[in-house]
Amino acid sequence: MTNEELKAKLTGINSALTFEEGGQWLNVNVEPKDWLPFAKELRENPELNFDYMFCLTCVDWKTHLGMVYHLNSKNLKHIIVVKSKLDRNNPEIETISHIWRTAEFHEREVYDLFGVTFLHHPDLRRLLLTDEWVGWPLRKDYEDPVNMIKL
Amino acid sequence: MFGLGKKKEKPDPFPGQRLETAGGGILISQLDDVVNWARSNSLWPLVFGTSCCAIEMMSTAGAKYDWSRFGWEVARATPRQADVIIIAGTIVNKMAPVLKRLYDQMADPKYVIAMGACATSGGPFFYNTYSVVKGADHVIPVDVYIAGCPPRPEALMHAMLTLQKKIKSGAPREKIQIAEWNAA
Numbered sequence: 001m002t003n004e005e006l007k008a009k010l011t012g013i014n015s016a017l018t019f020e021e022g023g024q025w026l027n028v029n030v031e032p033k034d035w036l037p038f039a040k041e042l043r044e045n046p047e048l049n050f051d052y053m054f055c056l057t058c059v060d061w062k063t064h065l066g067m068v069y070h071l072n073s074k075n076l077k078h079i080i081v082v083k084s085k086l087d088r089n090n091p092e093i094e095t096i097s098h099i100w101r102t103a104e105f106h107e108r109e110v111y112d113l114f115g116v117t118f119l120h121h122p123d124l125r126r127l128l129l130t131d132e133w134v135g136w137p138l139r140k141d142y143e144d145p146v147n148m149i150k151l
Numbered sequence: 152m153f154g155l156g157k158k159k160e161k162p163d164p165f166p167g168q169r170l171e172t173a174g175g176g177i178l179i180s181q182l183d184d185v186v187n188w189a190r191s192n193s194l195w196p197l198v199f200g201t202s203c204c205a206i207e208m209m210s211t212a213g214a215k216y217d218w219s220r221f222g223w224e225v226a227r228a229t230p231r232q233a234d235v236i237i238i239a240g241t242i243v244n245k246m247a248p249v250l251k252r253l254y255d256q257m258a259d260p261k262y263v264i265a266m267g268a269c270a271t272s273g274g275p276f277f278y279n280t281y282s283v284v285k286g287a288d289h290v291i292p293v294d295v296y297i298a299g300c301p302p303r304p305e306a307l308m309h310a311m312l313t314l315q316k317k318i319k320s321g322a323p324r325e326k327i328q329i330a331e332w333n334a335a
Contacts (some may be wrong), residue, residue, distance in 0.1 A: 137281045137282070142281065144281045147244065147280075147281050147282070148279060148280060148281050149277060149278050149279070149285070150278070150279060151278035151279055
């Protein structure tokens with residue numbers, strides 16, 4: 001499907017979605033509470049058939065945290081980017097590790113470095129850092145007086 | 152490509168130049184020279200690369216630059232058989248104890264080259280980073296430093312020749328520097 005067709009199709013599924021265009025891929029903004037049913041639809045709808053998640057990451061915008069999911073359909077050869085804004089003080093979103101299995105480790109990494117809580121994740125604990133680490137190093141306001149030299 | 156615009160240096164004759172030392176016997180010092188000459192021409196590097204400098208190191212080992220011309224032959228995958236460790240890349244806090252253990256497992260005499268900006272000082276990760284060691288010499292002693300990000304194979308080869316020169320002289324770095332100043 002082209003970006004225009006995808007946009008029409010997705011609007012039919014959830015009318016609350018907003019879109020950003022102009023890039024190579026269609027960007028979809030979704031509310032965190034709508035994310036889980038929407039993700040299921042993206043995976044299971046035969047016309048969408050997003051069977052491969054090739055990137056899951058988070059961005060600290062200082063005002064909020066933004067989750068970014070890159071989804072690809074190997075059969076239908078189309079790609080979308082799904083974004084979701086989270087509250088910076090209490091970032092919570094449903095896990096999608098049972099929909100795309102690769103998300104299990106990606107979500108652990110995001111939890112490790114940004115402190116996003118993925119609800120109902122099977123094994124949410126530190127991945128790269130030590131278990132006793134305090135804080136979320138990739139947040140913009142992270143301070144470490146021992147190891148960091150501020151410029 | 153090498154020594155462009157420089158006077159061509161005569162290669163050291165076997166067994167190298169003999170240094171007169173107070174109280175040192177002739178036989179001992181000559182034997183030292185032979186041993187140092189042998190050591191410097193058969194340095195086995197450890198297979199160790201932590202980031203992009205390792206790509207340049209592999210290129211130096213490859214057919215085009217071919218570091219075996221200088222006696223840097225077989226890269227060993229175990230520290231127990233290696234003579235020199237080239238720190239090719241960033242050392243993070245998690246890697247530092249591993250590097251220390253590898254260095255401790257190497258048999259004496261052992262040598263260290265810090266390749267590139269990360270290994271010498273933390274380089275691009277000096278400021279605002281929570282995870283990077285600001286120079287591998289915080290963990291293990293370094294013999295030769297190379298500038299660059301990453302350094303080209305020519306720079307690594309220059310470091311290799313510098314290390315060979317250091318081993319052949321049998322003297323610490325400061326002594327070599329003073330000798331070079333005096334010669335200039």
